[in-house]
Amino acid sequence: MLQILCLVLCGLLTRTRAEPGALLRLGMDILNHEVQSAMNESHILEKMAAEAGKKRPGVKPIKGITDMKVKDVQLPVITLSFTPGVGIFQCVSTGMTITGKSFMGKNMEIIIVLNITATNRILQDEETGLPLFKSEGCEVILVSVKTNLPSKMMPNVVNKFLDSTLHKVLPGMMCPAIDAVLVYVNKKWANLNAPMPIGQMGTVKYILTSIPSTTASYIQVDFSPVVQQQEGNTIQLADDGEAPEFPEDYDEGSSQLLLSAAFLTAELALLQKSFDVNIQDTMVGELPPQTTKTLSGFIPEVAQAYPKPKPLVTQIRINKPPKVTMETGKSLLHLHGTLEMFAARRRGKAPVSLFLLEAHFNLNIQYSVRENQLHMTTSLNRLLSLSRETSSVGAFQEKKLTGFITNFLQEAFIPAVNDVLRVGLPLPDFLDMNYNLAELDIVEGGPIIAPPIYTWPFISCQNALVMDLNLD
Numbered sequence: 001m002l003q004i005l006c007l008v009l010c011g012l013l014t015r016t017r018a019e020p021g022a023l024l025r026l027g028m029d030i031l032n033h034e035v036q037s038a039m040n041e042s043h044i045l046e047k048m049a050a051e052a053g054k055k056r057p058g059v060k061p062i063k064g065i066t067d068m069k070v071k072d073v074q075l076p077v078i079t080l081s082f083t084p085g086v087g088i089f090q091c092v093s094t095g096m097t098i099t100g101k102s103f104m105g106k107n108m109e110i111i112i113v114l115n116i117t118a119t120n121r122i123l124q125d126e127e128t129g130l131p132l133f134k135s136e137g138c139e140v141i142l143v144s145v146k147t148n149l150p151s152k153m154m155p156n157v158v159n160k161f162l163d164s165t166l167h168k169v170l171p172g173m174m175c176p177a178i179d180a181v182l183v184y185v186n187k188k189w190a191n192l193n194a195p196m197p198i199g200q201m202g203t204v205k206y207i208l209t210s211i212p213s214t215t216a217s218y219i220q221v222d223f224s225p226v227v228q229q230q231e232g233n234t235i236q237l238a239d240d241g242e243a244p245e246f247p248e249d250y251d252e253g254s255s256q257l258l259l260s261a262a263f264l265t266a267e268l269a270l271l272q273k274s275f276d277v278n279i280q281d282t283m284v285g286e287l288p289p290q291t292t293k294t295l296s297g298f299i300p301e302v303a304q305a306y307p308k309p310k311p312l313v314t315q316i317r318i319n320k321p322p323k324v325t326m327e328t329g330k331s332l333l334h335l336h337g338t339l340e341m342f343a344a345r346r347r348g349k350a351p352v353s354l355f356l357l358e359a360h361f362n363l364n365i366q367y368s369v370r371e372n373q374l375h376m377t378t379s380l381n382r383l384l385s386l387s388r389e390t391s392s393v394g395a396f397q398e399k400k401l402t403g404f405i406t407n408f409l410q411e412a413f414i415p416a417v418n419d420v421l422r423v424g425l426p427l428p429d430f431l432d433m434n435y436n437l438a439e440l441d442i443v444e445g446g447p448i449i450a451p452p453i454y455t456w457p458f459i460s461c462q463n464a465l466v467m468d469l470n471l472d
Helices: 028-042 044-052 155-164 166-189 261-269 292-296 300-305 398-423
Strands: 006-010 013-016 022-026 065-071 077-083 087-102 107-124 131-147 196-198 202-205 219-223 226-229 242-244 256-260 277-279 312-318 323-327 330-343 352-370 373-391 440-443 446-449 466-468
Touching (some): 028 077, 028 166, 087 131, 107 166, 131 166, 256 261, 277 398, 292 312, 330 373, 373 398
Parallel strands (some): 131 466
Antiparallel strands (some): 006 446, 013 242, 077 087, 087 107, 107 131, 196 202, 202 226, 277 312, 312 330, 440 446
16 A cells, blocks of 8 residues: 655754654545545444445434435545644445335435534543544534435425435435544554564554644644663653654655654664674785784784784674764764674684774764664764773874774674665554555755655535426
């Protein structure tokens, strides 16, 4: 199923909010699609029409019509508009044919075109915490009526007949369709706050912060995502008192999902231990052989300690939670950790530590969406700092190792990071959303995913009643 969504990963902080997290704007593109699909897939109008002709205990027959049947229900066309502070105003335009015997004893056929209108208020379910649409003020408006009643009948008799039948009966027959469709739509929110796994390390849940709000252009749903470790501990999102904002120049009518840098940081904190690596291969990518001989080219003291070349073993440990930052057109992953190099020994003996370095470096992040998950691919941006903590080969200048360590991180560590990031970060599961056909673009504050926009036929809700009293 094609869907419309814009995904904004925003690091620009422009307004105050209690907690950063995720914001969702539902534009008319998605809502039109979902309501129209729910009406079509549920076949609710046909079901209402089928029930109309059945005799039910305690229900009086329609005055003036016997053996009533409803047939030829037209495919509904739905027009939606936002009602600020409330939700959505909905108009369902359809038509049908009512047959039966008239009060004159003759076969009667009435072809009607009608609009069903209602306000669908957006709420938050108190029990589940999920968004909830609830219909209010349903009305049925007759747009046109054609009947085979004799043209010689007086207009006031016909009007009285229509008033005693259609105007009184249609709301009770058709308004339940609005409620039934909303039940169908509401079920598509069911998995929104269910925990979704991030690999084997933990889960994320998208919890509503408050009742969704409606403007003239969209419905906004604010989330306080809960990121939880497998052991049950919750990772708190960094709260600096501000939260990201949607780009001001983006299309107001489109749907957008915004994930804050603080939220992505919390999710990546689950993967922190997975970024620790041990590398003991002598040949790594395009690097020179990983031996003490190569290392001695930067630290002469190594050659003195190991005149015969020994394979190197390298341990990288990330000792602070990863942090995501964003600026115009660029997103970075900051990592703080240690890099320790050892000289390997034979006969199962433990390797000997040569030195331990504290390192701070950052990675460029490229974003993509696959399988309804946000995926990241990284490349080394800069080695920001390098400091010696311990050394068994004596003092040396760390700056001499900058190029060697930079190349090592790019060739040996970055592939390990990208392998970890293959797990993907789950996106909100709502309204059967399919993110996979989205296109990725980079704007101020982060990448945006923007698939093609749906277009829908527009039929205005008319209030006029047009009658053609003679089909013969």
